[in-house]
Amino acid sequence: MPLTEDAPPSARDRADALEEELRDRICLLDYPPGMRLAETELAEEFGISRTPLRRVLARLEAAGLLVSVHGVGTFVTDLRDEELDQIYRLRLELAQLAATLDPVPPDAALLARFRDIGARAGALTPDPACQRAFARLIMDFVLAQKALSANVPLMDFATHLYFQTARIWLHSLQASALDLTEEMTLFAREVAQVTAALEAGDLQAAALLHRAHVSLSWTRIRQRRLTDPQS
Amino acid sequence: MPLTEDAPPSARDRADALEEELRDRICLLDYPPGMRLAETELAEEFGISRTPLRRVLARLEAAGLLVSVHGVGTFVTDLRDEELDQIYRLRLELAQLAATLDPVPPDAALLARFRDIGARAGALTPDPACQRAFARLIMDFVLAQKALSANVPLMDFATHLYFQTARIWLHSLQASALDLTEEMTLFAREVAQVTAALEAGDLQAAALLHRAHVSLSWTRIRQRRLTDPQS
DNA sequence: TCGGTGAACGTTGTGTACATCATTGAAGAT
DNA sequence: ATCTTCAATGATGTACACAACGTTCACCGA
Known part of the structure; x- marks a missing residue:
């Protein structure tokens, strides 16, 4: 390498x-x-x-x-609300496919990686200066999930879709459309739950938990969208 | 345009x-x-x-x-058997997603397009010189299906995966690993069935039919693979 | 004052010469 | 005879100069 x-x-x-x-x-x-x-x-x-x-x-x-x-x-580029919704709908389905198609049980190194992400997530403080570190942590979490399935095209595409939504989500966060403390708490909880499922060897449960949190994240974005409509 | x-x-x-x-x-x-x-x-x-x-x-x-x-x-590039299998597994799932996520009923022009493809498929002759025309027809069929869902990322990705498998499938056909007459007959039948489902307004059925035929096509490739193993 | 016009400017797109890398082949030493 | 070495060759990668394009703003006329 x-x-x-x-x-x-x-x-x-x-x-x-x-x-x-x-x-x-x-x-x-x-x-x-x-x-x-x-x-x-x-x-x-x-x-x-x-x-x-x-x-x-x-x-x-x-x-x-x-x-x-x-x-x-x-x-x-920017994403219109409609495009963002399409991507989120797709991400929800792909989250489950990862556990269905070519699932790979995490080894000790990967589990340690998830635990480290969880530890750093718990150490986050709701400081606007930490927004970038928060966003980077989420990126690391998504990248670590790539190893949970041997289906390379699927995981590459799922990551690609995440890259599309990440900047829009972070933009909402910086615009105070989302509550930083709430988002940090929910993310720490997601990482903890997914890691626990992985340690139990239940990849299906890990995928469902991830899907649920992505869905909730999308819902929070949509709710905030009603108050201040954009393009 | x-x-x-x-x-x-x-x-x-x-x-x-x-x-x-x-x-x-x-x-x-x-x-x-x-x-x-x-x-x-x-x-x-x-x-x-x-x-x-x-x-x-x-x-x-x-x-x-x-x-x-x-x-x-x-x-x-070439695809190893393992990579090809991953892509086919993914294509099967995406075929159904197309009818679930943002389905779009075909208009008259699109239906005419499918009927035209069906007519040309029925006119194919099992002549090795027509292999290229056959492959092009399948490509037109896949491209026409892009309009059946408004979820642009999904359909773009499905088409992308098709481009990956197309040349491998055609390579097997040219190497006489697949039976040209059988493949032409099955494709004509698939187009006819999918078109009928679309005319009936049943996008879900059309997607299931397409998925079934992709699955059968994959199975035929795998069966032929046992006789002459490659890299 | 307002509207139109064109020239200057900055940007991306293209052509070309050269640098860098990997292969190949022959020449030379062992 | 065989292995090693290295120069020649042709490929992709890079730098730079110029062309094509769109914007902007000053200028001119009504």
């Missing part, structure tokens, strides 16, 4: 790392929806030319996170 | 058209798995430089149809 080796990273490794970095910045709202990204500035920041950068931007555009307009700029 | 307008196509239109063309060539086995694609030759064929071509190749690589290796070449 190139991440631990001290060998010089290949072109593919550099591109993958750059894509992951930009994706995180988008999902963690360093680059909020609608923001314009200047190719020249980004290339300068990462010490590369526009050519390899544009290759990464093309992949992010294919993933639906960016959109480039000739002569205007490259913008972070 | 830019396809019917005589206005000069934008850069995005050209890239989309090129990606579609290359994707079709891969899925129709003009470029079989393992084949090397020379960027210089492709760029020359389409009358462009390597720069915009590489942008399209990057998207196809993100879609899992190509893989580029520095200093060696760009190759059409």
